[in-house]
Amino acid sequence: MSQAHRIVFLDRDSVIANVRKPGFAHEWTEYPATSAGDAVQRLRDARATICITNKVALSASDLAQLPDLKLIAVAATGTNIIDLAAARERGITVTNIRNYAVNTLPEHTFALILALRRQLVAYRADIEAGLWQKSERFCLFGHPISDLAGSRLGLFGYGALGKATAQIARAFGMEVIVHNRSPLPDAAADGVREASFDEVLETSDVISLHLPLTDKTRNMISAKELIRMKRSALLINTARGGLVDEEALADALRTGLIAGAGFDVLITEPPPADNVLLNLRLPNFILTPHSAWASSQAMQTLVDQLIDNIEAWQHGAPRNMVT
Structure with missing residues (x-):
C-alpha cells in the first residue's frame, strides 16, 4: 500500500x-454533503x-462502478447504508x-425518561x-409525577449503550431487567x-431499546406488543427508527394505551412532513x-476513531471491520 491513497469524505458536515x-501519503477531498445520485460520480472522478x-x-450497483475502491470507512455504528455482501x-x-x-x-435516554416521568x-x-x-x-x-426510584427499567439489548444506560438506572434506584440476544455472564x-422478552415487555415501567435494526428486529414493537405493556409504562427509542411501528405507537399514545414515549429516531430521516410521529402534538x-x-x-471521539480505523487498515492491521 505504498501508493498514495485517494480519500473522499462524502458528507463532512455530518x-x-x-x-x-x-498520517500517510494521500490526497484528500471532502464535500459538505452528497446526494445519493452524486456519490458514484464524486468517488469515480477522484478515483477514490x-x-x-x-x-x-x-449499493451493489454503485460499488460495481468503483473499481479503485478498497476501503469504506463508515463514520457511524450502523452499516445498513452499505451493501455489505457486494463489498x-x-x-x-x-x-x-x-x-x-x-x-x-x-x-439523552434519561433526559427523555425524566422529562416524561416528571411531566x-x-x-x-x-x-x-x-x-x-x-x-x-x-403549586399546580x-x-x-412518578419517581424513578423503585421502578423497573426493561432493556432490549445490552451492548455498551445498554450497559451504560443500566448503570445510570441503578444510580437512580431502579431495578433493571434485560432481554439480550446472547447470554449475559456478568449480569x-x-x-x-x-x-x-415477555417479562420485559409486560412488567417494565420504562422500556428502552438498544438494538440494531435488522430483519429480526424491524417492528419488534407493534400494536400487539404495545397492548401488552403496562398502561403506566414509557417507551424510549434512541436506537434505530424501524424498531417500532410508528402508526401503532401514535395510536397507543392517543388512546392512552401506554403513558408516554420518547424517541430520537424515525424510520425515514430527515422525516417527511406527513410523518405521523412528527405531527403528534401530545404532552x-x-x-x-x-x-x-x-x-x-x-463527535470528537467518533472522528478520532474514524481516522484510527483508516490508519490501522493502511498499516495492514485493520480494526472495527464489518467485512
Missing part, C-alpha cells in the same frame, strides 16, 4: 469536530481508494465506529397557558437480571432530531 488527516461516509448509501464480494473492507457514544446516548412538557404548557398564575394554591397539580455483577410524547449521539465530546 460531524462537527476536528478531523485530523491520516478510500471512501468516508456517514449516511450516504452505496465483501469485491474485496472492499468496511469499517465502522464503536462505543463512542457511551456517555451521550444514555444521558415537564405538560407542566411547561400549563404555565404558558397561565394555569399556575391562576392557581388557588402555591394536574399531571401525575449479576452488573446488578441487572436477565429476563424473557406525553417527546421527539428529538436524532441528536442523542451528538455531544461535542462524542
Whole structure:
C-alpha cells in the first residue's frame, strides 16, 4: 500500500469536530454533503481508494462502478447504508465506529425518561397557558409525577449503550431487567437480571431499546406488543427508527394505551412532513432530531476513531471491520 491513497469524505458536515488527516501519503477531498445520485460520480472522478461516509448509501450497483475502491470507512455504528455482501464480494473492507457514544446516548435516554416521568412538557404548557398564575394554591397539580426510584427499567439489548444506560438506572434506584440476544455472564455483577422478552415487555415501567435494526428486529414493537405493556409504562427509542411501528405507537399514545414515549429516531430521516410521529402534538410524547449521539465530546471521539480505523487498515492491521 505504498501508493498514495485517494480519500473522499462524502458528507463532512455530518460531524462537527476536528478531523485530523491520516498520517500517510494521500490526497484528500471532502464535500459538505452528497446526494445519493452524486456519490458514484464524486468517488469515480477522484478515483477514490478510500471512501468516508456517514449516511450516504452505496449499493451493489454503485460499488460495481468503483473499481479503485478498497476501503469504506463508515463514520457511524450502523452499516445498513452499505451493501455489505457486494463489498465483501469485491474485496472492499468496511469499517465502522464503536462505543463512542457511551456517555451521550444514555444521558439523552434519561433526559427523555425524566422529562416524561416528571411531566415537564405538560407542566411547561400549563404555565404558558397561565394555569399556575391562576392557581388557588402555591403549586399546580394536574399531571401525575412518578419517581424513578423503585421502578423497573426493561432493556432490549445490552451492548455498551445498554450497559451504560443500566448503570445510570441503578444510580437512580431502579431495578433493571434485560432481554439480550446472547447470554449475559456478568449480569449479576452488573446488578441487572436477565429476563424473557415477555417479562420485559409486560412488567417494565420504562422500556428502552438498544438494538440494531435488522430483519429480526424491524417492528419488534407493534400494536400487539404495545397492548401488552403496562398502561403506566414509557417507551424510549434512541436506537434505530424501524424498531417500532410508528402508526401503532401514535395510536397507543392517543388512546392512552401506554403513558408516554420518547424517541430520537424515525424510520425515514430527515422525516417527511406527513410523518405521523412528527405531527403528534401530545404532552406525553417527546421527539428529538436524532441528536442523542451528538455531544461535542462524542463527535470528537467518533472522528478520532474514524481516522484510527483508516490508519490501522493502511498499516495492514485493520480494526472495527464489518467485512
